[in-house]
Amino acid sequence: MTLPATAPLFADLPGDISVSFEFFPPKSEKMEEQLWDAITQLAPLQPSFVSVTYGAGGSTRERTHATVARIVRETSLVPAAHLTCVSASKAEIAEVADQYWEAGVRHLVALRGDPPPADGGTFVPHPQGYTCAADLVAGLMARHDFDISVAAYPEVHPEAASAQSDLDNLKRKLDAGANRAITQFFFSTDAYFRFLDKALAAGISAPILPGIMPVTSFAAIRRMSANTEIPAWMEAMFEGLDDRPGPRALVSAVAAADLCRRLYAGGVRDFHFYTLNKAEQAYAICHLLGLRPKG
Known part of the structure; x- marks a missing residue:
């Protein structure tokens, strides 16, 4: 998609995209209200x-299960519950998976998971647990015919x-039965x-959805980035906005929408948004991409 230089930045985007959203389970009544406001929007x-x-x-x-169960009970949305290998036996994971299946949940996000801080940041498999996400996927698929993301x-x-080796690990997870990454x-x-090209060359044909993180706190993005490069232009764009949440949110929405616009120009039509239980930025980005409420 090529627009003339004089065209508005998001002109003529038809909204022919599919989106998904990530939430986290609330820790308090106030946070639960915020979560359900985001879901409703x-x-x-x-x-x-x-x-x-x-x-x-x-x-x-328990909070994850309660949130997912409420989504099933009170909305028409399709919930995807996260499951990890951390600090759980295969039997415990099987019990949780069975509970989700019985509740009508068919989509899971299977992850190795991050170790608790008490473990010093090093993943140590449970003695009776899964050693990696690929094994977790295989175990879940042996239990029920789940739709699994990794x-x-x-x-x-x-x-x-x-x-x-990282790409090989992704292929093992998909070969074990996962449907998308x-x-x-x-x-x-x-x-x-570049990653998509390498995945295709490795024989990976499953969809790989881009995870989009609107910046709610630039300091937090720095902490979470690990191997993710933070471009110099982005540092400059958010400079001086740490104590200005309103302007930061506006800048963040436009920056994330522009990233999505460039992905769209490269053929991407599926986007996954890390919402942090806040609807405004994700909604604004989707609106800029041409997506409108249905029904």
């Missing part, structure tokens, strides 16, 4: 699914021995498209 965009995260060591297991890292997982957030379209 974003639901009219008819996302293909909405995922709910799972804390380190299963610390949010994680991908365009700029390489920080613990991977090499880019090739969702990427860690990134800010370089070149990094994403």
Whole structure:
């Protein structure tokens, strides 16, 4: 898609995209109100699914399940519950998976998971647990015919021995039965498209959805970035906005929408948004991309 130089930045985008949103389970009544306000605002965009995260060591297991169960009960959205290998036996994971299946949940996001801080940041498999996400996927598929998403890292997982070993791991997860991958957030379209090329060359044909993270706090983005490159232009764009949440939110929405616009120009039609339980930026980005409420 090429627009003339005089055309508005988001002119003529037809909204022919599919979106999904990630939320996290609330810790308080106030946070629950914020979550359900976000879900209510974003639901009219008819996302293909909405995922709910799972804390380190299963610390949010009950809250994740309660949130997913409420989505099933009170909305027409398709929930995707996160499940990890951390601090859980295969039997415990099987029990959780069975509970989701019985509740009508068919979509899971299967992750190795981040170790709790008490473990010193090093993943240690449970003695009776899964050693990696690929094994978790295989175990879940042996249990039920789930629709499974897994994680991908365009700029390489920080613990991977090499880019090739990281790509090999992604292929193992997909070969084990996963249907798609969702990427860690990134800010370089070149990094994403190079990753797609390498994935195709490795025989990976499953969809790899770009994970889009609107900047709510630039300091937090720096902490979470790990191997993700933060471009110099982005540093300059957010300079001086740490204590100005209103302008920062506006700048963030435009920056993320422009990233999506450039991905769209490269043929991407599926986008996954990390909402942090806030609807405004994700909704604004989708609106700029031409997506409108349905029904």
